[in-house]
Amino acid sequence: MIDLFGGHPETDALSDVDDVQFLDTTLRDGEQAPGVSLTPEEKARVARRLDAAAIDVIEAGSACTGPGERATIDRVTDLDLDATVTSFCRGLERDIDLALECDVDGVNLVVPASDRHVTTKVGTSHDENVHNTAELVAYAKDHGLWVEVIGEDGSRADVDYLEELMAASLEAGADRVCYADTVGHATPDRTLECVSRLADLGPTSTHTHDDLGLAVTNALVSVAAGADLVHGTINGIGERAGNVALEEVAIALDHGYGVEPMDLTEVYGLAQLVAKLTGIPLAPNKAVVGQNAFTHESGIHTDGTLKDDAMYEPYPPEKVGRERRLALGKHAGRAGVEAALSEHDVEVDDGQLAEIVDRVKAIGDRGKRVTDADLLTIAEDVKGADRDRTVELLDLTAVSGVNPPTASVRLDVAGETRKEAATGSGPVDAAMNAAENALSHEVDASLESYHVDAITGGTDAVVTVEVEMARGDDHVTVTASDSDITSASVTAMVDAMDRLVTDEGEQVIADD
Numbered sequence: 290m291i292d293l294f295g296g297h298p299e300t301d302a303l304s305d306v307d308d309v310q311f312l313d314t315t316l317r318d319g320e321q322a323p324g325v326s327l328t329p330e331e332k333a334r335v336a337r338r339l340d341a342a343a344i345d346v347i348e349a350g351s352a353c354t355g356p357g358e359r360a361t362i363d364r365v366t367d368l369d370l371d372a373t374v375t376s377f378c379r380g381l382e383r384d385i386d387l388a389l390e391c392d393v394d395g396v397n398l399v400v401p402a403s404d405r406h407v408t409t410k411v412g413t414s415h416d417e418n419v420h421n422t423a424e425l426v427a428y429a430k431d432h433g434l435w436v437e438v439i440g441e442d443g444s445r446a447d448v449d450y451l452e453e454l455m456a457a458s459l460e461a462g463a464d465r466v467c468y469a470d471t472v473g474h475a476t477p478d479r480t481l482e483c484v485s486r487l488a489d490l491g492p493t494s495t496h497t498h499d500d501l502g503l504a505v506t507n508a509l510v511s512v513a514a515g516a517d518l519v520h521g522t523i524n525g526i527g528e529r530a531g532n533v534a535l536e537e538v539a540i541a542l543d544h545g546y547g548v549e550p551m552d553l554t555e556v557y558g559l560a561q562l563v564a565k566l567t568g569i570p571l572a573p574n575k576a577v578v579g580q581n582a583f584t585h586e587s588g589i590h591t592d593g594t595l596k597d598d599a600m601y602e603p604y605p606p607e608k609v610g611r612e613r614r615l616a617l618g619k620h621a622g623r624a625g626v627e628a629a630l631s632e633h634d635v636e637v638d639d640g641q642l643a644e645i646v647d648r649v650k651a652i653g654d655r656g657k658r659v660t661d662a663d664l665l666t667i668a669e670d671v672k673g674a675d676r677d678r679t680v681e682l683l684d685l686t687a688v689s690g691v692n693p694p695t696a697s698v699r700l701d702v703a704g705e706t707r708k709e710a711a712t713g714s715g716p717v718d719a720a721m722n723a724a725e726n727a728l729s730h731e732v733d734a735s736l737e738s739y740h741v742d743a744i745t746g747g748t749d750a751v752v753t754v755e756v757e758m759a760r761g762d763d764h765v766t767v768t769a770s771d772s773d774i775t776s777a778s779v780t781a782m783v784d785a786m787d788r789l790v791t792d793e794g795e796q797v798i799a800d801d
């Protein structure tokens with residue numbers, strides 16, 4: 290029988306909570322995700338954004354890892370942020386000394402809590418572990434540090450022992466203790482039991498992982514049980530299935546309970562920065578920050594959204610620094626297509642609209658997304674208008690296998706031929722840079738996203754490159770397909786630039 294929260298009347302208290310703090314561990318636990326390594330400069334960029342988002346504590350790394358890691362922590366402590374900056378430390382005096390070398394404000398002292406960790410991993414006894422932990426806390430406090438004691442694998446520990454260990458830590462002067470569901474094993478009931486016991490002792494944090502898909506639930510249950518500081522990472526990156534995603538806890542607390550633990554409008558910018566720097570992309574359906582979270586494609590949903598923004602959204606996208614998007618595909622209806630066309634200032638009559646909707650649905654039926662460029666091309670075709678291009682790609686040369694890779698492009702820009710060369714991290718990057726240089730005088734456009742799909746398998750696969758570019762408030766998404774990835778990339782970019790300048794030209798003429 291599932292007896293969720295049976296006999297725990299204190300769970301009602303979530304609606305009474307008025308303040309929750311966040312500890313962000315993107316730079317420590319998040320960086321432990323397979324294949325992720327951030328440079329000091331990259332860590333500094335993330336830390337600045339976290340601070341701007343009013344995150345209370347930033348765990349900047351693990352000082353014992355080595356001199357390289359200490360340099361990155363040092364770079365973060367040098368920023369002089371409002372947030373408390375900490376280092377992860379194992380239960381060793383040497384680790385605390387190394388953290389002090391990095392000038393941190395505090396330490397997250399990790400000591401074994403479960404039998405598995407106390408005896409098998411660390412090879413100590415339960416009593417010795419309590420004694421050792423209390424001594425380390427006193428040592429760190431003597432050196433002026435803020436101290437949080439994390440009982441590693443706490444969710445699998447004997448609760449009485451966990452309570453004894455944490456009580457000794459607080460008595461020795463620790464500022465707070467932390468319940469750690471290190472392997473993401475706990476049910477909400479277990480979380481409630483452990484956190485309630487610790488919160489009775491003193492200030493308690495919670496550290497949850499998503500192995501059972503329960504990280505957010507367990508974080509919220511922890512808060513209901515008395516925890517007032519939640520550990521997590523941006524986008525939920527971390528070892529295995531990851532840590533709890535802070536942006537998800539933040540919106541759940543804000544939307545459900547009116548508690549705002551961070552500046553939510555910073556969430557999307559942070560998510561994009563972390564995805565870019567770590568190379569871990571956001572799943573399109575990811576809560577809060579996924580590409581589709583505020584995108585409406587189905588005809589009925591689009592129609593409803595156009596009548597009332599809140600029709601198919603729990604909260605407005607602006608709340609988390611985003612915009613609503615209407616996408617077109619096989620579910621497209623008249624209202625959605627008309628709205629998309631009017632975003633580009635294209636007017637059509639009823640007959641033309643019906644034909645455009647049919648053709649959009651036909652592309653969607655083939656399982657393809659209908660981009661802005663597709664829609665505008667269809668509309669021009671239906672209206673019988675031949676569009677004059679402003680920017681056209683004449684030719685492209687890219688050389689790889691040289692250092693650095695080099696490319697040159699020749700473009701026709703409003704009848705004038707331009708040639709530019711550039712270098713890059715690879716031939717695609719070099720060619721994109723060359724095209725950008727050739728157009729930079731008049732097109733102040735930025736590349737918002739770049740995405741490649743192989744349509745067929747094999748090394749001769751045709752690839753489709755999708756680029757999204759923005760110029761001021763204008764956004765366009767364009768795709769191009771070719772068996773040559775460099776050529777597809779530059780074609781898509783040049784087409785997007787052409788759309789941005791040509792749309793602008795038409796608007797200027799129309800305004801006159």
Ligand SMILES: [Zn+2]
Nearest residue numbers: 318471496532
């Ligand atoms: Zn963890």
